[in-house]
Amino acid sequence: MTAPVDAGEVRRLTRELLASHPPATTDRTGFLKARFDAGLAWVHYPAGLGGLDAPRTLQQIVDTELADAGAPDNDPRRIGIGLGMAAPTILRYGTDEQKRRFLRPLWVGEEVWCQLFSEPGAGSDLAALGTRAVRDAGGEWVVDGQKVWTSSAHVARWAILIARTDPDLPKHRGISYFICDMADPGVEVRPLRQITGEAEFNEVFLTGVRIPDSRRLGPVGDGWKVAQTTLMNERVSIGGARIPREGGMIGTAARTWRGRPELRTHDLHQRLLTLWVEAEVARLSGERLRQQLMAGQPGPEGSAMKLAFARLNQQISGLEVELLGDEGLLYSDWTMSRPELVDFTGRDAGYRYLRSKGNSIEGGTTEVLLNIVAERVLGLPSEPRNDKDIAWKDLSR
Amino acid sequence: MTELTAQPGQDEPAPMPDLLYSEAEEDLRAAVRALLADRADAPGVIARVESGTPYDPRLWKALAADIGAAGLLVPEKLGGQGATYREAAVVLEELGRSVAPVPYLTSSVVATETLLALAARDGAVVELLGELAAGRRTAALAVPFSAPAADEAQPASAVTGRLEGTITGVADAATADVLLVPTTDGLYAVETAADGVTVEPLVALDLTRPLATVVLHGAAGVLIADASSAVPAVRRGLLVGAGLLASEQLGIAEWCLTETVRYTRERRQFNRPVGSFQALKHRMAQLWLEIVSARAAARHAAGRLAADGPEALLAVAVAQAYCSGVAVHAAEECVQLHGGIGMTWEHPAHLYLKRAKADSIAYGTAGRHREVIAELVDLPAP
Numbered sequence A: 001m002t003a004p005v006d007a008g009e010v011r012r013l014t015r016e017l018l019a020s021h022p023p024a025t026t027d028r029t030g031f032l033k034a035r036f037d038a039g040l041a042w043v044h045y046p047a048g049l050g051g052l053d054a055p056r057t058l059q060q061i062v063d064t065e066l067a068d069a070g071a072p073d074n075d076p077r078r079i080g081i082g083l084g085m086a087a088p089t090i091l092r093y094g095t096d097e098q099k100r101r102f103l104r105p106l107w108v109g110e111e112v113w114c115q116l117f118s119e120p121g122a123g124s125d126l127a128a129l130g131t132r133a134v135r136d137a138g139g140e141w142v143v144d145g146q147k148v149w150t151s152s153a154h155v156a157r158w159a160i161l162i163a164r165t166d167p168d169l170p171k172h173r174g175i176s177y178f179i180c181d182m183a184d185p186g187v188e189v190r191p192l193r194q195i196t197g198e199a200e201f202n203e204v205f206l207t208g209v210r211i212p213d214s215r216r217l218g219p220v221g222d223g224w225k226v227a228q229t230t231l232m233n234e235r236v237s238i239g240g241a242r243i244p245r246e247g248g249m250i251g252t253a254a255r256t257w258r259g260r261p262e263l264r265t266h267d268l269h270q271r272l273l274t275l276w277v278e279a280e281v282a283r284l285s286g287e288r289l290r291q292q293l294m295a296g297q298p299g300p301e302g303s304a305m306k307l308a309f310a311r312l313n314q315q316i317s318g319l320e321v322e323l324l325g326d327e328g329l330l331y332s333d334w335t336m337s338r339p340e341l342v343d344f345t346g347r348d349a350g351y352r353y354l355r356s357k358g359n360s361i362e363g364g365t366t367e368v369l370l371n372i373v374a375e376r377v378l379g380l381p382s383e384p385r386n387d388k389d390i391a392w393k394d395l396s397r
Numbered sequence B: 001m002t003e004l005t006a007q008p009g010q011d012e013p014a015p016m017p018d019l020l021y022s023e024a025e026e027d028l029r030a031a032v033r034a035l036l037a038d039r040a041d042a043p044g045v046i047a048r049v050e051s052g053t054p055y056d057p058r059l060w061k062a063l064a065a066d067i068g069a070a071g072l073l074v075p076e077k078l079g080g081q082g083a084t085y086r087e088a089a090v091v092l093e094e095l096g097r098s099v100a101p102v103p104y105l106t107s108s109v110v111a112t113e114t115l116l117a118l119a120a121r122d123g124a125v126v127e128l129l130g131e132l133a134a135g136r137r138t139a140a141l142a143v144p145f146s147a148p149a150a151d152e153a154q155p156a157s158a159v160t161g162r163l164e165g166t167i168t169g170v171a172d173a174a175t176a177d178v179l180l181v182p183t184t185d186g187l188y189a190v191e192t193a194a195d196g197v198t199v200e201p202l203v204a205l206d207l208t209r210p211l212a213t214v215v216l217h218g219a220a221g222v223l224i225a226d227a228s229s230a231v232p233a234v235r236r237g238l239l240v241g242a243g244l245l246a247s248e249q250l251g252i253a254e255w256c257l258t259e260t261v262r263y264t265r266e267r268r269q270f271n272r273p274v275g276s277f278q279a280l281k282h283r284m285a286q287l288w289l290e291i292v293s294a295r296a297a298a299r300h301a302a303g304r305l306a307a308d309g310p311e312a313l314l315a316v317a318v319a320q321a322y323c324s325g326v327a328v329h330a331a332e333e334c335v336q337l338h339g340g341i342g343m344t345w346e347h348p349a350h351l352y353l354k355r356a357k358a359d360s361i362a363y364g365t366a367g368r369h370r371e372v373i374a375e376l377v378d379l380p381a382p
């Protein structure tokens, strides 16, 4: 048996990587591939899959050493869905072959992922989805249906997809989980222009899309359980990084306040201070969550963070627009564009105000997350349901 | 836009304190909780406050001396436990959860910290500290309970060899053995039993923390610090009081939410538990979020108090600006979601509402603490 990987070993491997691939002279992708192969991508992943089977807490050492050395990172924002949702699901439910095929290009950023979950008729009630996957004689799955609000579908190479494989079962039981090839000719991506003027998400039409059975994740009919892993990771993916004081949107608002004394009013001052306190407290809660994770005691506080930041972002950006007065009446540019990622701080206050409205909808609405907190954390009774034991096909839609 | 003048935007100079609870702290919590469950359950507290003498000397002895809570902040060589603010904060969480009427915050935290800040090595101060740490006597700082540390510690009475003056709204003065009286001359220790000292109990909003007016009329005292060391010492006592009060507020909020969840799970209307109605579930989930945040803010303040600098000032101001509102909100929701029973004298919810509301004024209101923040992080008023 080999000794478990400890901090010293992680540090040694990191320095070895830096020595063999000096960031100054290595190209970005080359460096990231070498980092993956050295097991320093996500140290808690298995050896051979970008990790070292080491405690998750040791990742910090890698990240700090590499940042200090000016090494390129894999731009987690650009590959957020792959990193935060597809990867943990593949790791847990994927076959060895799937893991080997998908994890490396995902982490390196060569392949971007998107999430084909929501449908026009199934949002919060995701398990009501109607996209069909039917197995043909050759064992391949043929998928037909429509997905919506699909972020990054226009740049994605792969998608995680849930589809109905048995409409005769109650809705949670007839779903299966697939990896969908976005280059398949049956996949059509149409930009969906949003509140900010740009098209960050899409409608995705699936027409006779053929998916080999080797790209199914988990057993047939067990897709809802697999999707739980994805959704849990979606909500928890926040909280890893340390945020400095005034690190989020409050920093922009505070800088405007400091730099533009002519805009100040007493009413805005009171509101700014209240939000400043709330942002600082949210940051401290994030820090406490991080300390809990490091101590190996993950708690339900992750969903608290998502809820808190959604509200804060909306209130702070709203205040900022007001503070700017005449300038707040203007908007940078309504031209339709197709961004690769959401950039909150590089844009103007009007954009922040509008885009942050999505923070309480994407990844589960605030209302749905509050239900989850109430039932799973506080143990309050669920509301009476009338959809549990009825076949999906007999539900009213 | 100009560049920042303060340090916000970067991480604090000192490392982030541990915001979790240690095993030793959990042990201390368990001991305090067990004691309070035994000696200060809700019906007992209600019966006591009605008797006019809420203070229970047996409970105090068990908490202060047997568990050793009174001496947590006092170094071992002065007769205390030599623990940190974090342990004292855990005691306050439990005291908030039970609204037990004990002079812990006023004597073991504020008065004790004021004396400690004098950094005396021997004499009357050290002797008194030993007595307070052992729980044999209690002391109260003779300033109004509402006084924030950020105010210049205003001498409440003048001196001409003997003390003269009236100080209103002093918390726990009626049960204190000794009053620490700030004057223009410096800080005096005055025995409450001495000639010329009258402590007149007031009818307080919070039944569980008695207030009194202290009238000094030619009272004799011992000068324990001159004005130049008294002012920062009093300020330090009040700062630590405000910082650890956040933990009491956290405890209040936690009790209120726990009880409300318990009650609404059982209480049935419209043929289902009222706790299954989403309008109520969301309100309770919202309180949970606030409590998660309040815990981080309160732990942070307790962790930062160990250092005396701008980081401690800011951490305390943030904790107070946040936690007092959470405690009041939780207590108000507790009354509302209990319906009629929440309005009764018999149900303990009112004790928590009264304590929470009084605490929101104690050691400075949230608004006052926000003013402090505005100064510390350079967000000036128009």
Ligand SMILES: Cc1cc2nc3c(=O)[nH]c(=O)nc-3n(C[C@H](O)[C@H](O)[C@H](O)COP(=O)(O)OP(=O)(O)OC[C@H]3O[C@@H](n4cnc5c(N)ncnc54)[C@H](O)[C@@H]3O)c2cc1C
Pocket: A114, A115, A116, A117, A118, A120, A122, A123, A124, A125, A148, A149, A150, A151, A152, A201, A358, A361, A362, A363, A364, A365, A366, A367, A368, A371, B278
């Ligand atoms: C910017 C953005 C990006 C997104 N990206 C993706 C993506 O990449 N992939 C993907 O699959 N999806 C994506 N989504 C979809 C997102 O997950 C859904 O919009 C969300 O789950 C809500 O579903 P819905 O839009 O159908 O609203 P609905 O479910 O119809 O909700 C309407 C309203 O009813 C409320 N509501 C619904 N059910 C309940 C309930 N039980 N109790 C109380 N209130 C309730 C909701 O909170 C909301 O206010 C994205 C959404 C946004 C805004």
